Ligand code: SF4
């Protein structure tokens with residue numbers, strides 16, 4: 035993957051090489067799901083940021099993939115982009131595997147006066163909510179969580195998760211507008227810094 039020259043306005047060469055490598059690994063390791071996430075981000079980037087339309091899709095693919103691996107994600111950044119959540123309910127109703135911390139499983143079971151084994155299951159690696167897709171606590175009539183104030187950490191920070199290196203990262207889920215737009219905003223910030231245009235509506239980074 036060779037990075038478009040405009041990124042050299044923003045990054046030192048060694049940082050770019052590192053970012054390109056990380057971007058390649060994401061495509062290799064995450065496969066079709068990741069390609070779909072990036073494709074959705076490119077589509078939304080062109081829609082929300084007209085200067086992006088002067089780049090080919092292949093160039094944007096590289097720019098977006100690099101934006102995804104450059105800089106650590108954080109709760110502060112996520113809160114800034116919260117309005118991108120479309121409240122579609124996908125994360126509570128379509129996810130097949132919801133990993134929780136063991137302390138969440140204990141805390142929620144205690145709070146609900148239920149046996150942990152009735153609500154959560156350990157699959158040999160992770161603790162999971164039992165009965166998902168949809169989640170047992172998701173109300174399809176109003177899209178609300180029945181245990182919202184006590185929900186697991188995973189749900190509080192979604193769509194942010196932890197990657198294999200133990201770093202905060204946005205979960206690459208094309209169905210989640212919050213996740214896609216966070217990546218789009220990261221790409222816009224880079225393009226703006228590179229001098230691609232001045233028409234961004236992106237919330238300013240603090
Ligand atoms: S616990 Fe609540 S927030 Fe978490 S997936 Fe279930 S319904 Fe959604």
Ligand code: SF4
Nearest residue numbers: 119120122123125210
């Ligand atoms: S966080 Fe994402 S998947 Fe969940 S409701 Fe918001 S946009 Fe939908």
